[in-house]
Amino acid sequence: MTLTPEEQAEIQRRQKSRNLAVGGVLLFFVVLFYAITIVRMGD
Amino acid sequence: MTVSTTSSGQTLPADWRDFFALTKPRVMTLVIFTGLCGLLAAPGSIHPVIGFTAIFCIAIGAGGAAALNQWWEADLDAGMKRTAARPLPAGRLVREDARNFGILLSAASVGVMGLGVGWLAAGILAVSIVYYAVVYTIWLKPRTPQNIVIGGGAGAFPPMIGWIAVTGDITAMPVLLFAIIFFWTPPHFWALALFVQSDYAKVGIPMMPVVKGEASTRRQILAYSILLLPLAAAPWFIGGTAAIYGISALVLSALFLALSLPVAFRRSQPDDTMKPEKRLFAFSIVYLFALFAALVADRVAFYQGWIS
Numbered sequence: 001m002t003l004t005p006e007e008q009a010e011i012q013r014r015q016k017s018r019n020l021a022v023g024g025v026l027l028f029f030v031v032l033f034y035a036i037t038i039v040r041m042g043d
Numbered sequence: 044m045t046v047s048t049t050s051s052g053q054t055l056p057a058d059w060r061d062f063f064a065l066t067k068p069r070v071m072t073l074v075i076f077t078g079l080c081g082l083l084a085a086p087g088s089i090h091p092v093i094g095f096t097a098i099f100c101i102a103i104g105a106g107g108a109a110a111l112n113q114w115w116e117a118d119l120d121a122g123m124k125r126t127a128a129r130p131l132p133a134g135r136l137v138r139e140d141a142r143n144f145g146i147l148l149s150a151a152s153v154g155v156m157g158l159g160v161g162w163l164a165a166g167i168l169a170v171s172i173v174y175y176a177v178v179y180t181i182w183l184k185p186r187t188p189q190n191i192v193i194g195g196g197a198g199a200f201p202p203m204i205g206w207i208a209v210t211g212d213i214t215a216m217p218v219l220l221f222a223i224i225f226f227w228t229p230p231h232f233w234a235l236a237l238f239v240q241s242d243y244a245k246v247g248i249p250m251m252p253v254v255k256g257e258a259s260t261r262r263q264i265l266a267y268s269i270l271l272l273p274l275a276a277a278p279w280f281i282g283g284t285a286a287i288y289g290i291s292a293l294v295l296s297a298l299f300l301a302l303s304l305p306v307a308f309r310r311s312q313p314d315d316t317m318k319p320e321k322r323l324f325a326f327s328i329v330y331l332f333a334l335f336a337a338l339v340a341d342r343v344a345f346y347q348g349w350i351s
Contacts, residue, residue: 007055014056021059032099035092036159 061130066106074105080335081205084342097208100156107148111176114141122246164208171200188254195228216283230264231327238317265307272296291337
């Protein structure tokens with residue numbers, strides 16, 4: 001199985017942008033759960 | 044269905060934008076608007092963080108249901124011009140990935156809603172997702188020309204969930220908000236179906252104008268428009284709102300009815316410009332936004348003590 005350099009670059013570009021998107025979502029959830037916890041502790 | 048592959052046959056990883064497109068972001072904006080209106084109009088207070096979480100979960104749930112809808116209908120979408128470029132029929136995503144993504148979003152939205160906001164709102168959110176993805180998409184949409192009436196139920200959930208996120212109980216008001224969107228959907232969509240030559244028939248989806256004919260569809264548009272008038276004003280009649288909403292609802296619904304009359308009592312000619320149908324469809328969108336904006340204005344004015 002051989003990939004052309006262009007294909008290799010495209011795969012890496014897509015993987016990188018997906019990793020960034022997943023990382024952003026995880027970070028968002030960390031912040032959201034932190035905020036929910038702080039607010040609900042005051043109930 | 045072909046998936047993007049390399050010269051050696053290896054599958055390319057999908058772009059994240061295609062996952063985003065699966066959530067139908069444009070539909071989501073309407074869901075966010077009506078959900079937010081339900082939340083703002085409800086009596087009582089909600090912490091902004093919890094309110095944000097509720098709206099966020101409604102949006103994510105709608106996105107998950109939309110992804111499941113496209114997973115199920117990928118073959119149908121491929122056969123229709125309007126939808127052929129979606130990520131699945133265009134081959135930019137693997138079908139199972141769309142299904143898993145939809146289940147993940149749906150489960151996450153219900154779980155976060157339950158933990159962060161409340162389990163009643165989460166339960167109704169779960170019902171709405173199952174209703175759209177299973178009852179509507181899988182079961183009834185391909186089987187009955189009443190599919191739009193049934194689908195309207197799915198779109199009617201967000202304001203109800205937003206309201207219940209604040210109050211924690213189901214009262215007449217959130218049920219009425221549900222009913223308003225439910226009865227608004229058929230005339231809204233059928234007006235569009237009359238002037239857009241869609242290829243639903245080609246893929247075997249029994250839309251009302253195709254199955255029952257144009258005349259019957261026009262009569263039904265009028266019937267729903269007539270029902271919508273007292274229903275939209277009902278929150279005022281039962282004392283759930285003040286006159287700001289009540290009078291707005293009566294004026295808006297009277298206009299809606301007035302625009303549906305020419306649609307009901309005409310037949311399209313060859314090379315028809317379909318002006319009345321286009322006007323009714325355009326106004327139906329304004330109608331829903333204005334009605335919910337009036338509801339929020341009415342309730343905010345009341346809670347602030349500006350009106351009694």
